[in-house]
Amino acid sequence: MFTVEQALDAIIAEVADPVAARVPLGESLGLVLAEDIVSDVDSPPFDKALMDGYAVRAADVTSGRAELRFLEEVMAGQVPTRAVEPGWATRIMTGAPLPAGADAVVRVEDTQFRDSEEPAVVAIDGAPVTVGQSIMRQGTSTQRGQRVLNSGTPLRPQEIGTLAESGRDQVAVYPRPRVAILATGDELVPVGDIPQPGQIRNSNESMLAAQIQRAGGEPVPLGIARDERTHLRTRIEAGLACDLLLLSGGVSAGKLDLVPSELQAAGVRQVFHKVRVKPGKPLWFGVSERAEKDANPIHKGCYVFGLPGNPVSSMVCCEIFVRTALRRLLGIEPQRPLAVSARLEHEYRHQGNRPTYHPAQMESSLTGRTVSIVSWQGSSDLRATTAANGMVCFPAGEALYSAGTVMDVYPW
Numbered sequence: 001m002f003t004v005e006q007a008l009d010a011i012i013a014e015v016a017d018p019v020a021a022r023v024p025l026g027e028s029l030g031l032v033l034a035e036d037i038v039s040d041v042d043s044p045p046f047d048k049a050l051m052d053g054y055a056v057r058a059a060d061v062t063s064g065r066a067e068l069r070f071l072e073e074v075m076a077g078q079v080p081t082r083a084v085e086p087g088w089a090t091r092i093m094t095g096a097p098l099p100a101g102a103d104a105v106v107r108v109e110d111t112q113f114r115d116s117e118e119p120a121v122v123a124i125d126g127a128p129v130t131v132g133q134s135i136m137r138q139g140t141s142t143q144r145g146q147r148v149l150n151s152g153t154p155l156r157p158q159e160i161g162t163l164a165e166s167g168r169d170q171v172a173v174y175p176r177p178r179v180a181i182l183a184t185g186d187e188l189v190p191v192g193d194i195p196q197p198g199q200i201r202n203s204n205e206s207m208l209a210a211q212i213q214r215a216g217g218e219p220v221p222l223g224i225a226r227d228e229r230t231h232l233r234t235r236i237e238a239g240l241a242c243d244l245l246l247l248s249g250g251v252s253a254g255k256l257d258l259v260p261s262e263l264q265a266a267g268v269r270q271v272f273h274k275v276r277v278k279p280g281k282p283l284w285f286g287v288s289e290r291a292e293k294d295a296n297p298i299h300k301g302c303y304v305f306g307l308p309g310n311p312v313s314s315m316v317c318c319e320i321f322v323r324t325a326l327r328r329l330l331g332i333e334p335q336r337p338l339a340v341s342a343r344l345e346h347e348y349r350h351q352g353n354r355p356t357y358h359p360a361q362m363e364s365s366l367t368g369r370t371v372s373i374v375s376w377q378g379s380s381d382l383r384a385t386t387a388a389n390g391m392v393c394f395p396a397g398e399a400l401y402s403a404g405t406v407m408d409v410y411p412w
């Protein structure tokens, strides 16, 4: 049986390097940039006013008081037509290009405009004016030809704004993998149905779709597959067209646990079956290599996870293992699950023959991060996870953890 580390190593080794594709800028949030971006413009593109007021020559207003003659008005989007000579001022709006000759802007609050005279007069009464005041010189934020973003950068709103400044309405990223989700089991009914005796609702499909969406993938729900070989195989084959296929249920030792054998019959090569972890022991992972002729435009293979059907087992395996594969395809570093440290809020005794990922609730305060272990009845107890915002990893064995022990917590 693989350890968690061995299973993660195997997933990282099997999943191919990410493949870049161009997507519209509006669809790139959260994806990783797959090209260096060089600006094709200076920012700002011209010397610009940072305040609504008057463009002046600072030398005219060194004392903070002056009476200057009114030259013209420049709004944002217009260009000045005349240079500011000594003794003159141009009314200017924030974002408008600075006229030649001017080297400072005096804000409108420090001025009075008198149009009873010809030409009109701008009377200034404020602090001494210095060269460069309330203006931004061309190219001081970004220069044309400068590299503004590096390949490998995750795209947040500010990077998307920077791409827009650089005129990129399409951008090369590692696109969202399509993730097929296939729930298996004769006991399952759709979420909108009232379960009859012996039946339960297919809650895993909705939960896994939400996990995939949150992790940057595009879920493709395939509904419920019956525990019948031909039907199951047909649904598996439909799922293999996606980049990842997640099945839930039917992977342990029951009479109708047909998933491993039907996956192999569909040509999916088994990489491992069973991991020393709780919950999630029966996890199955394999790879379906695509024939060249029906190659997916993005990825050469489909990576298949047979998740144990118990809801918390499915959820935890998706968080630990499926998301590692997704991060690899999305070009996200680090690829392995990232734990944070938190001090145990209370004493806790844990016992188990496998490393256990236990639901837990973290709180942050000025004195640091603490974690409490929530009451949990095991891998079918999904409700308990709604009182948790992460999972604490306990090693196998029995130990008493005192309050204040620093634990590894994986946030959800």
Ligand SMILES: Nc1nc2c(c(=O)[nH]1)N[C@H]1C(S)=C(S)[C@@H](COP(=O)(O)OP(=O)(O)OC[C@H]3O[C@@H](n4cnc5c(N)ncnc54)[C@H](O)[C@@H]3O)O[C@H]1N2
Pocket (backbone or CB within 6 Å): 183, 184, 185, 187, 188, 200, 201, 202, 203, 204, 205, 248, 249, 250, 251, 252, 253, 254, 257, 279, 280, 281, 282, 307, 308, 309, 310, 311, 313, 379, 380
């Ligand atoms: N003899 C053994 N029995 C079991 C073993 C074992 O090693 N030997 N492993 C146990 C462990 S650990 C787990 S976890 C479960 C996982 O089993 P399966 O993946 O085969 O899952 P099922 O038996 O199909 O279902 C388990 C449980 O989950 C419910 N379920 C299934 N699908 C869904 C769904 N889409 N939505 C909500 N709930 C679902 C199902 O009704 C069962 O109650 O096996 C142990 N047994």
Ligand code: MOO
Pocket (backbone or CB within 6 Å): 277, 278, 279, 280, 281, 282, 308, 310, 313, 379
């Ligand atoms: O591994 Mo199972 O997921 O313990 O219940």
